[in-house]
Amino acid sequence: MDSSTKLQAAEKALLPIFSGIDAQVKKNLTRVLNAYRNHRIGVHHFAGVTGYGHDDLGRQVLDRVFAEIVGAEAAVVRVQFVSGTHAIAAALFGVLRPGDEMLAVAGAPYDTLEEVIGLRGTGQGSLKEFGIDYRQLNLTLEGMIDWSNLAHAIKSNTRLVSIQRSCGYSWRPSLTIAEIEKIIHLVKQQNPDTVCFVDNCYGEFVEDREPTAVGADLMAGSLIKNPGGTIVPTGGYIAGRADLVEAAACRLTAPGVGSFGGATFDLNRLLFQGLFLAPQMVGEAIKGNHLTAYVFEQLGYPVNPLPMSPRSDVIQAIKLGSPEKIIAFCRAIQNHSPIGSYLDPVPGEMHGYESQLVMAGGTFIDGSTSEFSADGPLREPYVVFCQGGTHWTHVAIALEAAIAAVGAA
Structure with missing residues (x-):
């Protein structure tokens, strides 16, 4: 069976799954529309201001809209965040103080957080250099949360528990909202004052609730991932308890400025429009995920999720x-990208990552993982990670070439 026939068979088998995804998109879009209606969003919210960004009506209302959508007291949605890692770092530095402990409960953090924490690198002002302790609960052999250890893991100085929702570059299931809610419940039973923080990157609009709607005190993510709807050119967000959001905003700007400054560079329209598009774009990406999993399992490769x-x-x-198959896979994806299809992905260093990476990212927004992309670190067990996709049909076209490039297992 050739690659085209394999994909056609997969598409037919997945039609009921695709229908369920569309129903989920409708639920999430209803959340967005209700918030836009409640806050009476109009074209006057698209105008921006210059300089300090004082009294930017669009920015102020977008913060409130975003908070309502995710079930939080407050939010800051800012183009000044250069990445999800930057937003997460601002949240961590906003909450933690010397002598506090940060406990990661979902195993090792994503590569780019290692230098923020102080697990790699020196002299750049990591949490470790500011006297903040770090501890992690490793996952079980099956890649699951160690619930028995978590039930008595909180110490007197455990100020913040970090919950990484997505698998990152590890071979484990990503956390469901139900699992995040259970983690928060176990933590709060031990110490109600411990801050439960969620790295929500890649997870927005996948389910019908966000972590802040089930008890998370704080969460952060990137606008060039899910909530930017593939059209927001840069930025990130932090949402949660109002006092914690303001503390994080003071790390982005300065104490006394906090969430009250920051010009939006005439990007308000894109920020509102991207958030409106986000549920649909996430739905298309999930369809592409299912298609990828289906055909590559048929070829004999282990896939996660199934x-x-x-x-x-x-x-x-x-x-x-x-490594050869990761490179071949990424070359096929790049060759079928709308931008830079003529480029040849090769392994290279990337700031914040320990291993060499090979990346396929022919996207309109540089580095956008809400558009279709693929990448992987060149280390055992040689896993490629696909994410995003503006429409599943594009994923199908690119996968046909990827199947031909790597063959069966």
Whole structure:
């Protein structure tokens, strides 16, 4: 069976799954529309201001709209965040103080947070250099949360518990909203004052609730991932308890400025429009994930998540087993990207990552993982991670070439 026939068979088998995804999109879009209606969004909210950004009506209302959509007291949605890592770092530095402990409960953090915490690098002002302790609960052998250890893991100085929703570059299930809610419940039983923080990157609009709607005190993410709807050119967000959001905003700007400054560079329209588009774009990405999982499992490769299983983020991992296959896969995806299709992905260093990476990212927004992209670190067990997709049909076209490039396992 050739690659085209394999994909046609997969598409037919996945039609009921696709219908369920569309129903989820409708629920999430209803959340967005209700918030826009409640805050009477109009074209006057698209105007921006210059300089300090004082009295930017669009920015102020977008913060309130975003908070309502995610079930939080407050939010800051800012183009001044250069990445999800930057938003997460601002949240961590906003909450933690010397002598506090940060406890990661979902195993090792994503690569780019290692230098923020102080697990790699020196002299750049990591949490460790500011006297903040770090501890992590490793996952079980099955890649699950160690619930028994978590039930008595909180110490007197555990100020913040970090919950990474997505699998990152690890071979584990991403966390569901129900699992995040259970983690928060166990933590709060031990110490109600411990801040439960969620790295929500790749998870927005995948389910019908966000972590802040189930008790998370604070969460952060990137606008060039899910909530930017593939059209927001840069930025990130922090949402949660109002006092904690303001503390994080003071790390982005300065104490006394906090959330009250920051010009939006005439991007308000795109920020509102991207958030409106986000549920649909996430739905298309999830369809592409299911398609990828289905065909590559048929080819004999281990995939995570499994085809037709519920989704917790927009990442699909394939264990290709060799650096050559990761490179071949990424070249096929790049060759079928709308931008830079003529480029040839090669392994290279990237700021914040320990291993060399190979990346396929022919996207309109540089680095946008809400558009279709694929990448992987060149280390055992040689897994490629696919994410995003503006429409699943584009994913199908690119996968046809990727199947031909790597062959069966």
